[in-house]
Amino acid sequence: xxxFLHDNEDILFHLEHMDMDRVITLKELEFADRxxxxxxxxxxxxxxxSYKKVLEIVGEICGDYLAPQAAEIDKEGVKxxxxxVQYAKGTAEVLDLxxxxxxxxxxxxxxxxxxxxxxxxxxxxxxxVMRADGSFLNFGLQxxxxxxxxxxxxxxxxxxxxxxxCTGEHGSSMILTEPDxxxxxxxxxxxxxxxxxxxxxxxxxxxFITNGCGEIGLVxxxxxxxxxxxxxxxxxxxxxxxxxxxxxxxxxGIHGSPTCELQFNDAPCELMGERGRGLTxxxxxxxxxxxxxxxxxxxxxxxxxxxxxxxxxxxREQFGKSIDTMVPVxxxxxxxxxxxxxxxxxxYETARVVDIKEGLEHMAEVYPERAAELKSDMKLYRKxxxxxxxxxKAYATEMCNKVAYDAIQIHGGTGYMRExxxxxxxxxxxxxxxxxxxxxxxxxxxxxxxxSGTAKMLIDEYDQEDNxxxxxxLALVREAKEKLYATxxxxxxxxxxxxxxxxxxxxxxxxxxxxxxxxxxxxxxHSDRKKKVAELHIEKACSLVEHHRHxxxxxxxxxxxxxxxxxxx
Amino acid sequence: MGLNLVVLVKQVPDTxxxxxxxxxxxxTVNRGALPAIFNPEDLYALEAALRVKEAAPGSxxxxxxxxxxxxxxxxxxxxxxxxxxxxxxTDRKFAGxxxxxxxxxxxxxxxxxxxxxxxxxxxxxxxxxTAQVGPQTAEKLGINQITxxxxxxxxxxxxxxxxxxxxxxxxxxxxxxxxxVTMTDEGHVPRTSSAIKVMTYKNKKAGDPEIPxxxxxxxxxxxxACGLKGSPTKVKEIESVVxxxxxxxxxxxxxxxxxxxxxxxxxxxxxx
Numbered sequence: 001x002x003x004f005l006h007d008n009e010d011i012l013f014h015l016e017h018m019d020m021d022r023v024i025t026l027k028e029l030e031f032a033d034r035x036x037x038x039x040x041x042x043x044x045x046x047x048x049x050s051y052k053k054v055l056e057i058v059g060e061i062c063g064d065y066l067a068p069q070a071a072e073i074d075k076e077g078v079k080x081x082x083x084x085v086q087y088a089k090g091t092a093e094v095l096d097l098x099x100x101x102x103x104x105x106x107x108x109x110x111x112x113x114x115x116x117x118x119x120x121x122x123x124x125x126x127x128x129v130m131r132a133d134g135s136f137l138n139f140g141l142q143x144x145x146x147x148x149x150x151x152x153x154x155x156x157x158x159x160x161x162x163x164x165x166c167t168g169e170h171g172s173s174m175i176l177t178e179p180d181x182x183x184x185x186x187x188x189x190x191x192x193x194x195x196x197x198x199x200x201x202x203x204x205x206x207x208f209i210t211n212g213c214g215e216i217g218l219v220x221x222x223x224x225x226x227x228x229x230x231x232x233x234x235x236x237x238x239x240x241x242x243x244x245x246x247x248x249x250x251x252x253g254i255h256g257s258p259t260c261e262l263q264f265n266d267a268p269c270e271l272m273g274e275r276g277r278g279l280t281x282x283x284x285x286x287x288x289x290x291x292x293x294x295x296x297x298x299x300x301x302x303x304x305x306x307x308x309x310x311x312x313x314x315x316r317e318q319f320g321k322s323i324d325t326m327v328p329v330x331x332x333x334x335x336x337x338x339x340x341x342x343x344x345x346x347x348y349e350t351a352r353v354v355d356i357k358e359g360l361e362h363m364a365e366v367y368p369e370r371a372a373e374l375k376s377d378m379k380l381y382r383k384x385x386x387x388x389x390x391x392x393k394a395y396a397t398e399m400c401n402k403v404a405y406d407a408i409q410i411h412g413g414t415g416y417m418r419e420x421x422x423x424x425x426x427x428x429x430x431x432x433x434x435x436x437x438x439x440x441x442x443x444x445x446x447x448x449x450x451x452s453g454t455a456k457m458l459i460d461e462y463d464q465e466d467n468x469x470x471x472x473x474l475a476l477v478r479e480a481k482e483k484l485y486a487t488x489x490x491x492x493x494x495x496x497x498x499x500x501x502x503x504x505x506x507x508x509x510x511x512x513x514x515x516x517x518x519x520x521x522x523x524x525x526h527s528d529r530k531k532k533v534a535e536l537h538i539e540k541a542c543s544l545v546e547h548h549r550h551x552x553x554x555x556x557x558x559x560x561x562x563x564x565x566x567x568x569x
Numbered sequence: 570m571g572l573n574l575v576v577l578v579k580q581v582p583d584t585x586x587x588x589x590x591x592x593x594x595x596x597t598v599n600r601g602a603l604p605a606i607f608n609p610e611d612l613y614a615l616e617a618a619l620r621v622k623e624a625a626p627g628s629x630x631x632x633x634x635x636x637x638x639x640x641x642x643x644x645x646x647x648x649x650x651x652x653x654x655x656x657x658x659t660d661r662k663f664a665g666x667x668x669x670x671x672x673x674x675x676x677x678x679x680x681x682x683x684x685x686x687x688x689x690x691x692x693x694x695x696x697x698x699t700a701q702v703g704p705q706t707a708e709k710l711g712i713n714q715i716t717x718x719x720x721x722x723x724x725x726x727x728x729x730x731x732x733x734x735x736x737x738x739x740x741x742x743x744x745x746x747x748x749x750v751t752m753t754d755e756g757h758v759p760r761t762s763s764a765i766k767v768m769t770y771k772n773k774k775a776g777d778p779e780i781p782x783x784x785x786x787x788x789x790x791x792x793x794a795c796g797l798k799g800s801p802t803k804v805k806e807i808e809s810v811v812x813x814x815x816x817x818x819x820x821x822x823x824x825x826x827x828x829x830x831x832x833x834x835x836x837x838x839x840x841x
Contacts, residue, residue, distance in 0.1 A: 038768075038769040039765050039766075039768035039769045040768075041768075049771070050767075050768045050771070053767050053768070053771060054764040054767060054768070057761050057762050057764055057767065060761050061761055065758070093758070097758075097760060097761060100651075100760040100761070100763065101760065101761050101762065101763050101764055102763045102764045102765045102766075103764055115764055115765065115768075
């Protein structure tokens with residue numbers, strides 16, 4: 001097959017054109033590792049060159065080894081044999097390739113054996129991996145968990161755990177969900193307690209744990225005699241005989257990924273960070289990191305589904321011509337392609353913002369004397385990351401489901417059959433808008449940023465950029481922007497929480513469409529094709545904005561009055 | 570105690586992706602029209618050596634190639650995959666070497682590396698397809714050889730056990746060191762480059778300390794036995810045969826269809 005980097009013109013476009021200077025300078029702490037490690041970059045160009053070369057390795061593994069085995073991995077699935085998880089043959093082989101290629105510590109500092117790559121590059125890599133096989137979660141998950149340990153654990157714990165996560169000798173899992181604590185994580189009940197020597201232990205059951213067989217787990221547990229989030233702490237757990245994998249879930253999709261039910265029987269563990277901050281700080285950080293990862297997963301699965309659909313539509317002939325020459329089919333294909341590119345540009349912008357936020361925080365930690373000077377930027381980028389991360393998770397995962405759904409539609413009856421890949425993509429896509437927080441929870445997370453002015457601030461900043469190349473289209477976007485501001489004002493002025501909640505998804509969708517419009521106009525500066533992609537997106541985005549504005553401003557919110565009678569609650 | 574492992578690799582034109590421009594009018598390969606790649610079976614040889622190294626801590630993998638300076642690319646790729654050291658055997662006097670002269674030069678280079686235990690090479694290169702260089706090198710070194718190996722099953726301090734693919738099955742062979750093995754592409758899938766090593770070596774060039782160039786003098790080879798002078802092979806003629814499907818014929822998937830096909834193949838003397 002092809003190298004998944006080389007055959008993806010849109011990723012190559014972004015690699016060439018996106019502004020990474022600040023991301024690189026911050027990540028490299030102004031090139032502090034230069035000369036200390038032979039693989040550390042000397043300057044920005046050297047770093048960019050290294051990023052591309054390493055992504056080529058990921059693209060090779062994805063195209064030549066993972067994608068060709070994905071159907072078989074899906075069919076074979078995972079097994080629980082004598083309490084141990086057995087991956088599908090293809091998964092195990094590719095994990096070994098990733099480890100041998102030194103790719104498992106993508107974002108970790110070099111001193112632990114990592115590559116010290118920014119989140120932006122992790123997102124591109126994760127997208128290619130997910131295009132190859134939507135169930136191969138080991139790569140992305142490992143980055144999220146290792147980075148959380150790197151961010152919050154003690155130096156001693158980092159030296160103890162991170163090197164083996166980098167080499168791939170250890171796999172990992174985030175152990176949060178319980179039977180009665182899914183979206184409602186403050187309800188977590190699994191108990192953590194200390195003996196007289198101070199040793200911590202875990203006792204209780206966790207459910208729906210992705211890769212729960214990993215050697216290193218980050219466990220959210222109740223350590224304090226308090227209810228709610230403040231009673232929860234985060235623990236590092238290393239696999240031993242005190243934890244039993246009780247069962248593997250039989251799932252709709254991502255069959256190559258083991259989803260485990262775990263029983264901790266007084267299993268020894270280590271406290272990470274401070275007591276009582278497990279959910280509010282560490283898990284939230286981990287979840288945000290993972291949400292960006294799921295955004296990348298969604299773009300990757302959508303890319304795979306789109307390619308299958310485009311290929312099929314070009315080969316399938318009906319009424320004497322290929323079906324991609326027919327309006328309903330080529331409209332679907334074009335919408336799929338444009339929505340994927342809209343998702344990708346938002347994903348990369350979000351990753352860039354997250355990188356700057358993390359880079360500033362790291363800089364302030366390493367050089368405390370500069371913290372005051374960095375403070376206002378840190379505050380700004382925290383706000384932006386808080387808005388964009390749930391926004392991209394919500395957009396990309398819903399988009400991915402739509403693309404996978406349409407990919408089956410384009411295949412017709414054939415797409416419903418197991419021997420074609422699109423039904424697998426649709427099954428794999430279906431989890432993306434559920435796990436790491438459902439779309440509804442992403443709206444809850446993104447909505448304050450839209451209603452409190454963060455989105456407006458960001459959009460106004462984008463509006464300062466020179467978009468004269470877009471001609472009249474720019475005026476349409478500006479009109480849509482004003483409609484968003486007015487509608488937000490209207491909803492805010494009602495001062496009614498239920499009313500705000502009712503319209504929150506619509507407002508977030510409006511803001512998303514407009515932010516993407518600006519990002520796509522920015523991309524359009526570098527390529528005539530990208531300019532056309534932006535025009536297509538903007539036409540539909542403006543229509544969506546007007547549709548939502550009309551519903552909110554002209555509607556009477558009758559649902560809020562009648563829903564009880566209609567659904568009987 | 571680690572083992573000293575030598576891997577012989579070759580940069581070849583990518584004959585698996587032939588285009589119409591692949592041959593010159595005189596019948597020789599138009600190298601400019603074909604991308605240069607790592608000979609596929611040599612990647613399996615390197616992978617086998619790296620796995621032996623992992624199983625026998627302290628072992629070293631030395632990779633050698635003979636070719637023009639541009640062949641540095643296969644050496645860089647060897648470093649990317651985990652080779653400990655590499656050398657480019659390059660000298661104008663090696664030009665025009667046939668398999669006899671090549672294996673002589675390689676023998677001299679292998680001896681230049683010092684004590685060696687196992688020499689790995691691919692079964693054959695996809696340009697010449699002779700499968701002669703490995704066996705001839707072993708002959709010149711005066712050591713055992715095991716050809717067409719798919720797996721190295723075991724390595725001990727003084728011997729190895731290898732599995733050969735033979736018609737209808739496998740043959741398991743044990744040999745004392747030093748030994749030369751030629752690897753097929755049925756073994757472990759070659760690993761890709763290591764991200765860390767790519768970033769470490771990406772800017773290195775032939776002539777840098779990491780990619781030394783060995784001349785005819787450096788390897789102590791006899792000038793008369795190298796290059797054209799040392800090559801008794803004389804090519805009389807090369808013909809460029811381009812196969813073209815003239816027309817499509819559908820054969821029905823039935824006994825009768827196959828019987829008709831056989832008869833027509835016999836009738837036009839394709840068979841028999």
